[in-house]
Amino acid sequence: MSTAIETPRSTETLNYLNTKYGWKSWLFTTDHKRIAILYLISISFFFLLGGIFAMLVRLELATPAGDLFNSDTYNKLFTMHGIVMIFFFLIPSIPATLGNFLIPMMIGAKDLAFPRINLLSWYIYIVAGLIAVGTMAYGGVDTGWTFYPPFSSTYSRTYVVAAAIAVFVSGFSSILTGLNFIVTIHKMRAPGMTFDRLPLFVWAHYATSLIQLLGTPVVAITIALLGLERIFHVGIFDPAIGGDPILFQHLFWFYSHPAVYIMILPGMGVINEIVACFSRKRPFGYPFIAGSSIGIAVLGFLVWGHHMFVTGQSMYASLVFSLLSMAVAVPSAIKVFNWTATMYKGSIRFETPMLYAFGFIGLFTIGGLTGLFLATLATNVHLTDTYFVVAHFHYVMVGGMVLGYLGGLHFWWPKITGRMYPEFWGKLSALIVFVGFNFTFFPQFLAGYAGMPRRYHAYAPEYQVFNVMSTAGASVLGIGFTLPLIYLIWSLFYGPKAPANPWGAKGLEWETSSPPPTYNFDTPPVMNEEAYNYSGDDTGVHVG
Amino acid sequence: MTWAVVSGAFVPSLALAEASLPTNIFAPASTPAQIVHGLSLFVLTVTGVIFVVVFSLLAYSAIKFRRRPGDDDREPFQIYGSDQLELAWTVIPVIIVMVLFLTSARVIHTVQDARKPKSAIDVTVVGHQFWWEFRYPQYGFVTANELHVPVSDPKHPTPTYLKLLSADTDHSFWVPRLAGKTDLIPNHPNEMWIDPHETGLFLGQCAQYCGTQHAKMLLRVYVQSREDFDRWAREQQQAPAAVSPGDATAGQRVFQSTACINCHAVSGTNANGKFGPDLTHLMSRSTIASGAVPNTPANLRAWIDNPETFKPGSLMPAMNLSPKELDEVTTYLLTLH
DSSP, X not given: OOOOOOOGGGGSOOOXXXXXXXXXXXXXXXXXXXXXXXXXXXXXXXXXXXXXXXXXXXXXXXXXXXXXXXXXXXXXXXXXXXXXXXXXXXXXXXXXXXXXXXXXXXXXXXXXXXXXXXXXXXXXXXXXXXXXXXXXXHTOOOSTTTTOTTIIIIIOXXXXXXXXXXXXXXHHHHHHHHHHHHHHHHHOOOTTOOGGGSOHHHHHHHHHHHHHHXXXXXXXHHHHHHHHHHHHOOSSSOGGGTOOHHHHHHHHHHHHHXXXXXXXXXXXXXXXXXXHHHHTSOOTTHHHHHHHHHHHHHHHTTOGGGGOTTTTOOHHHHHHHHHHHHHTHHHHHHHHHHHHHHHTTSOBOOOHHHHHHHHHHHHHHHHHHHHHHHXXXXXXXXXXXXXXXXXXXXXXXXXXXXXXXXXXHHHHHHHHHSBOOOHHHHHHHHHHHHHHHHHHHHHHHHHHHTTOBSSOSSOOGGGHHHHHHHHHHHHHHHHHXXXXXXXXXXXXXXXXXXXXXXXXXXXXXXSSOSSOOTTSOSSOOOOOSOTTOTTSSOOOEEEO | OHHHHHHHHHHHHHHHHHTTOTTOTTSOXXXXXXXXXXXXXXXXXXXXXXXXXXXXXXXXXXXXXXXXXXOOSOOOOOEEEEHXXXXXXXXXXXHHHHHHHHHHHHHHHHHHTOOOOTTOEEEEEEEETTEEEEEXXXXXXXXXXXXXXXXXXXXXXXXXXXEEEESSSOEEEEOTTTOOOEEEBTTBOEEEEEOBSSOEEEEEEEOSOOSTTGGGOEEEEEXXXXXXXXXXXXXXXXOOOOOOTTHHHHHHHHHXXXXXXXXXXXXXXXXXXXXXXXXXXXXXXXXXXXXXXXXXXXXXXXXXXXXXXXXXXXXXXXXXXXXXXXXXXXXXXXXXX
C-alpha cells in the first residue's frame, strides 16, 4: 500500500517546546521559558485550591447561622484560603510565570543570569507547596494567614509550625527569583537596551524584586521565631513568659505590607504593556511610570504601622504611618493618570487583554481610593478588621493583580504557546469576571461599613443581604475563572497558529518567533530605537 | 459645592440601606463615633470626587479614541509626555493627601488627647476566650458581657473610660455606634473612652480574631439615665439574697460541690472562681454565653447541660449532671437577681 511518510513534526521549526520531549526534559530544564510553564501549572493548581476554600467560605456565609461548617472548620478554611492565595499564588503569580518567561526576552538575553538557581527556586516553591498541602490534609491551621501571637504561639491547637515552615520555605523561592531578576536586568541587557529603553514591565519587576530581596528575609526570621516560640517557648512573642505580641505584628507587617506591592507592581507592569499596545501609543510619561514603580517599592517599606492603629500604638507614630500610607496614593495616581493619558488620542482596540486592562484600572482605582479610608487614621479605627478591609484588598489583589495576570496571560499566550486563544470566549470571560467580581466584593464594602467584622463564621441576620449578594457574585466569578481554563487548554490543540507578533506590539519579545527558540533569538538582538516606538520614526513630541 | 453634590448622591442611599442596622456607623451616638463619622463622610466625598474625575477621563479617552472601522492603518501621533501634566497630577494628590492627613490628625487628637473629667466612670474590661469581664473599681463589683454605663450629657459629661486588658490572647473592643476599635492585648493595657449621648442598647462584638468562638463574643452596652445606672450599680454591689429552702438550696449545694465554683463566683458564698463570668447577678443580664442566646430558664439549663449546644469550643466543660441536678442548679441560678 502506501509507504510511511516521516512525521510532520520534523518540518516544524525548532522552538523551546519541541526541542526535547519527556518529563526529564521538563523537570531538569534550565530554560526560563520551561520553568515559567512549570510555575504556570503549579500556581494554577494553587489558585484552584485557594478558590475552592474561598467558595466554601462564601457558601457558609450565605446564611447568618454557622450551619454548614463548625467554627473551627470555618476558621481553618479562611486561614488556608489566605495562606494558599497569598504565598502560593499571588506572590509568585506574575513574576514567576510571565516575568520568568518574558524578562530575558524583553531585554534581549538568552536566559536569566542564573538558570539553575531559577530551577532551584521552582523546586523550593514546590517543596513549600507540598508542606502546605500536607498541613492542610492533616487538619490545617486556624490562625489566620497573619499568624498573630499569642493565639498562634500558645492557644491554637492546629498545625501552626508546619504551616509556618511552608511559608518560611516558600520565601526562599521568592528571594531567589528576585535576586535572579535584579542581576539579569543589570547584567544581561542586549546592546542598546539602556535603562531608559527598558519595557515598563521590566521596570515593575525590578521594583518588585527589590522588595522580594529586602523584605522576604524579615518575614522568614519572624516566622522562624514564631516556630521557636511555639515549640520551645523562648519568650519573644508570648506575653505570658515576657514576650511582646506587638513585636510580632511590627515584624510581620514590615514584610507583609510591602508584600502587597510584590503582588500589585507586576500587575501594573502588565497593564503598561497592554495599554501601550492596544492604544498604539508610547506610554505617556514613561520615566514617571518607571519612577513611580520604584517610588511605590520604597514607600511600601515605610507604612507597615497602619495595620496597627488599634493596638495602642503611640498616636504620633500612627500619624506618621498614616501620612506615609496616604503618600502611596501619589505614585499610584501617577500611574492611573499616565495610563489614561496614553489612551488619549490613541487608536484603541478592545481585544481581550485590553478589556482586562480596563478592568484592572477601574478596580484598582476603587481599591486605591478605599485604601485612603484605611490609611486615614481616624476612619481606620472603625473600618479595620471589618469586611471593608476584605473588600479593599480583594479589589486590589483580585480586581488588580488577578485581572492583570489574566490580561497578561491572554496578551502573551500566542508567544508562550504559539497558538491563538478564541477571541469571543476571551472577551466573554473577561466580562463575566468583571461583573462577578463587583457583585462579590462591592457588597462587602457596605457590610464593613455596616459593622460586619471579618473572620466570623456566624453573623447577625442584618448583614445577610450583603452576604447573599456576595455569594451569588462569587459563583459568577467562579464561572468567569473556569472559562479561560477550558478555552486556553482547548487552544493548545485547536487554536490557530500564532504569528510572531499577532498584536503588532513593540518590544524585543515580539521580534522572535512564536513560540521562541530555546535561546530566544536566532541572532542576538540589538535595541536600536526608543522603547515603544509605535510611529516607527521617533517623531513623537514631549509636550512642555 | 461638590461636597453637597456627592454627599447628596452617595450618602443617603448608603445610609438608607443601612439605617436599620444596630451596628451602623452612620448613626453615631457618642463623641468618638460622631467625629469619626463626620470625617468618614469627608473622606467619602473626597474619594467620590476623585472617582468621578478619574472615571470620566478614562471613559472619555476610551470612547472618543476607540479604533473605528475605516480608520487608516497609520499609527496615531505619539505624545511622549508632559512635565506640566506630571507636575499637576503629582501636586494635586499631594495636596489632597495633606488635607486628609491634617483633618484626620485633628480628629484623632480630639479623641485620644481628651482630658479625663473627674466625673468619669472607670471600667476595666478584660477580654477572655470568648467572653467579656467588666470590673467597676469605683463601685467594687464585677460583671460580664453586658456593660452598663450612664448617659453623658454634653454639658455635664460623665464619660466612661475603659481600661482594656486581656486574660489570654488578643481581642478588640468594638461598639460601632459608640467608638472605633481598640485592641485588648495581654501585658499591654490600652485605654479608650465613650460618652453616649442617648440611652438604649448598643451592640458590638470582638473585632480581633481570637479563636474558635470569635464570632460569638458579642458585646451589649446598656446606656442608662444616671438614676437607672446608679440603681443598677447599687444592686450589683449587693450580695444576692440568701436562697429560700427548697430546690434552690439543693441547686446551690450542687453548684458549690461540683467544679462550677472553680471558675465562677457568686459573692457572699464560697464560690469565688475567676476563670468564668461572675454569676452574682446572673439574672440581671438578658443574654448568656456572651450574647449567644437569650437568658431564659430553658436556655440556661441547656447551656449548663452542654455548652457545646450554643457555642462549640466554649471553654466551659459539660459537667455531666443528672437531669435532676440540672433542674436544681437552674433553679438556684434563677434566684441570682
